[in-house]
Amino acid sequence: MSEPVLKRGFASDNNSGVHPAVMKELLRVNRGHVVGYGDDPFTETAKEMLRKELGGEAEIFFVFTGTGANVLGLAGVMKSWNSVITSSTAHIESDECGAPEKFTGGKVLTADTPDGKLRPDILARHMHGFDFEHHSQPKVISVSQATEMGTVYTPDEVKALADYAHANNLLLHMDGARLANAAVSLGLPFNDFTTAAGVDILSFGGTKNGMMYGEAICFLKPGLSDGFKYIRKQGMQLASKMRFIAAQYIAYLSNNLWKDCASHANRMARDLQKKLREVNGIRITQKVESNGVFVIMPDRVAARLSQEYFFYPWNEQISEYRLMTSWDTSSDDVRQFVDRLEAIMSEERVS
């Protein structure tokens, strides 16, 4: 089999590979027999390490994917006659093909946000119909941290949403597919903007930041995970050889791996932003607070550029494109990409 050229691009942080330290831990745990499905010492260690990051009380359940983590985490606390309210740009609304509705049977309600961030005032329109049987009962507010727009909630912003949720008898769910990117952006430990800020359920991801697969559903308050082991199994997300998910979290939470990877990715995004600002005719549409850069560029330019670098359109109506950096993005990658963009821009201007 000939070896394909695998150029690093800016399509998604999941186009990158697995960090060597994660691979090393996969090799380390690969010996002898352990009981399947999570009753093994590696899983216990990984859960304990996660609990420490999250204030000590969390109930942790490993699953395979970010969608699985979000959907099952919600299913753990919603009835089918409940609603979850989120930003219209949230992953659970736009990128999970209806999995939350299918599995929970409930509704996903949305609020438009300029920057992907919910605030109590824009949630108010959905705070009605309580106790009215014709109306799906609001039960959860869901935020993404970092958001799909690359922005990051401060602990105070999270706390305001948690307080608002709890005042209305709702819960606060956080999709942390890029939780590490948010942590290094804020310069804070995970706990400060999750458990300590009032979050109830957390999807703690690592696949976009150097892991191979696996996600942790974290119930941050006691009593939220009753019966959840059945939900995970019925949700087709119970790993038989669980130790290999656990191993990844052990590596991820050791020796600052998560921090180093996320810091690097965020730095590359800032570099990319800086260089793009110098390109005539390009507009950056969102604050670059984590590892995503959103740019408006001419569609013709994007079409040509994407023959060399894979990346996604975000809002086709306004020619907005999304560029993601990763733990393995190099400064050269950034420079060459912007150089190429600049060259195409020039050619297009001439022609």
Place this chain on the structure above:
Amino acid sequence: MSEPVLKRGFASDNNSGVHPAVMKELLRVNRGHVVGYGDDPFTETAKEMLRKELGGEAEIFFVFTGTGANVLGLAGVMKSWNSVITSSTAHIESDECGAPEKFTGGKVLTADTPDGKLRPDILARHMHGFDFEHHSQPKVISVSQATEMGTVYTPDEVKALADYAHANNLLLHMDGARLANAAVSLGLPFNDFTTAAGVDILSFGGTKNGMMYGEAICFLKPGLSDGFKYIRKQGMQLASKMRFIAAQYIAYLSNNLWKDCASHANRMARDLQKKLREVNGIRITQKVESNGVFVIMPDRVAARLSQEYFFYPWNEQISEYRLMTSWDTSSDDVRQFVDRLEAIMSEERVS
């Protein structure tokens, strides 16, 4: 972290680790960026390799777990008002916590089988109510190959079921969590007892035989997989870093890896059977045709033995226990286990 002792037991073939050749391939594909979600060259290679094993026409979709493979494969061809008929010992009936019902919305109907193997005559009771709107419409017959009882269908037996299914406008689904164990038991290539025998949908597993995670849903006839990509995503089984599932299948299907692993596991089961037969007071209840041995032993003996070796009760009403061998089971493991069993038996007889 102190290193736990990880003794090999007979609880399940998924208590074993990952074969070194699989690990090696995971390392090999871990370079550069590739597009996520399966549009990468490794995934294409793995699918092509699987297609070759299965007669050339299969549509292949990788997922994470055996339950995911079974449930989504069924969801691909069932409406919510359809039924799937299977053995009452089948994994989809007994070990998936209702996932088939939850995700398809349909019914799982069962037939009792002495050895885990369906036959047309024992399916007849469910072949009625066609076109009658009060009755969930039978649509799929599902077999496990090898069965959960360690027995194996011959190609003729599969073909008889496929013919019966097709004559009734049903499809034949095969849960191949232990497909390799069946293949080496029969001494036949996969195709002979799958596509060529009339199977329509196949779960082609490898996790129980040396892989880490990942399963392949194989639609063996054209036209069965329409829209399936959405089902996989909505079913929370779409891997972002798909190349790492693909890599495992590449390794698994190269250099006879699947064959060597399964042959060894089956041989260890036969050894175990042979040695157990010599133990007074033990009864073996099923033919040992793959890598499982079912034995009746006194509950007190089982209780003591399971303090040293983890294994599962199968039918508590008759004190039946299941012993599984794996690709990494050694002859010493077998010998020591039976020696220990024999010793406990003796002690119990004395007391």
Place this chain on the structure above:
Amino acid sequence: MSEPVLKRGFASDNNSGVHPAVMKELLRVNRGHVVGYGDDPFTETAKEMLRKELGGEAEIFFVFTGTGANVLGLAGVMKSWNSVITSSTAHIESDECGAPEKFTGGKVLTADTPDGKLRPDILARHMHGFDFEHHSQPKVISVSQATEMGTVYTPDEVKALADYAHANNLLLHMDGARLANAAVSLGLPFNDFTTAAGVDILSFGGTKNGMMYGEAICFLKPGLSDGFKYIRKQGMQLASKMRFIAAQYIAYLSNNLWKDCASHANRMARDLQKKLREVNGIRITQKVESNGVFVIMPDRVAARLSQEYFFYPWNEQISEYRLMTSWDTSSDDVRQFVDRLEAIMSEERVS
């Protein structure tokens, strides 16, 4: 429009019309405005009347159909990872097109019964796997009273099942589509074989016994109906003009209407049984304890007879047919039907 001939047959007790007393009550409540969806005085009265029949504590929710009552009643107490165990001849298994699975997401497990009646000993095979996440957790035992085979549980038999259910932390559900037929068969008030015998959830039907539509879901123990109003609405079973279901129950529970109708239907079934016994070549397969008679007759005879009288085959493999009597079946209907059957039998014997 020409008026079709509408001969009374033996296909189902729902082929009959509506009792005049029910029609009269529909006309009586048809005046002025009342609040929709059940907050009206007629609905309150009907619920109070039902509660009195059921021991005084029941939470009552009206719905439209028997299937709706069974499915939503189960949905009120099951999680998607639960199972309900019932007879393989039960309506919820055989005649609801998978509605229980679709709406609850859970499993329906069955036990074969010679006469449609469950007993603790035949349920034992399903009492395992508790606390094991791979196994759908048994939660409800469901009986039909009268059964689909025309047999009737005694209060002691119900109590034995309730005790067995509760000892295993399960609930007992009763499908009472023909509850009145059972009551008159036993000569007992409803309470004696429902609430007082330990039933937890009851579908209290009347459509098969003189009503037009409507069914009552009765939660017989406190705390079982939390959130149920949302389940009913999401289950599409909340009537806007609820007073017209209530009116039917008011009529049904007044002036012995339910008792007179069911007594008559049961008597007609006994007459039918008596006359059929005298027909050479006919075999009655079940005890006639309510308003159904199950007979084995030659398929050719059945085919000819069904050109004049509509009725259903029950078990085609053994040429078994089901004959149902109704509140409006007359002695002449029975006599003429058996005469015709006898004549066809004679002709077939001659030819």
Place this chain on the structure above:
Amino acid sequence: MSEPVLKRGFASDNNSGVHPAVMKELLRVNRGHVVGYGDDPFTETAKEMLRKELGGEAEIFFVFTGTGANVLGLAGVMKSWNSVITSSTAHIESDECGAPEKFTGGKVLTADTPDGKLRPDILARHMHGFDFEHHSQPKVISVSQATEMGTVYTPDEVKALADYAHANNLLLHMDGARLANAAVSLGLPFNDFTTAAGVDILSFGGTKNGMMYGEAICFLKPGLSDGFKYIRKQGMQLASKMRFIAAQYIAYLSNNLWKDCASHANRMARDLQKKLREVNGIRITQKVESNGVFVIMPDRVAARLSQEYFFYPWNEQISEYRLMTSWDTSSDDVRQFVDRLEAIMSEERVS
């Protein structure tokens, strides 16, 4: 039982009773036996009458409720990975407690509309992500005719939406809970703004306009209703004594009943509007094109008035209330209501 006072109010058109002509037909069909579940001559007649109103080709399925009609009609054409797009004020979004999501497994996407009416331009934001497996695939656009805001689509407006839907490979669904009110508002036969305007699936209701219960799901194009009979049964909406739904449609579509009832209700709404306009301090917020009037009034006034007349708040944030007229609303009802409102307004101004 003492007879409660049942004052006519303006809460909902379903607070009214049943028109005498409907009652009369219920009595007429109540004789003899007919086959259950819709294989009876009355049901055939009713379907034929509906087909004539709808252009001759419709496939008709009777169900119980408006929610049932909407949800099952959508389920007939959606896969679980599809979306339906509707106004944020639509019944399927706001008043069905998540039943569409629960039963179809799909998404309900919304567009904000000032007057409850969708237009192609406001749908554009949802026309993306086609063929992208991460994104729930748009499949249906759903409009309400008349809308929940009392407004009415012209045939051209419907046609524009149908053309837009079809150009994007979507279908157009119409919730016709108040279809008659729209028809008389437009002065057009049903066909002109349904089948002839390109609608694909229609919920044809009558309960809000003089019927007791029952709704017709109408598939207006061939091939849309394959397998639908199973969906209706599994959806718990198959009536056993179907003739009594059929009878109501026979009455409704005979002797201009639907037209007379709806014309009257609409006229009463216009009267109410006219009189309310003369009340100081009241603002009417929507065009009165059918039988609803939306008014802003002081919350204190509304609170006092609702002690005498039941009606619903619509948008509590702006003190907007909904007043519905019905087929049985009298001119005196309107006059007395507005007089009482005026009196309370005066008293409140004084105090």
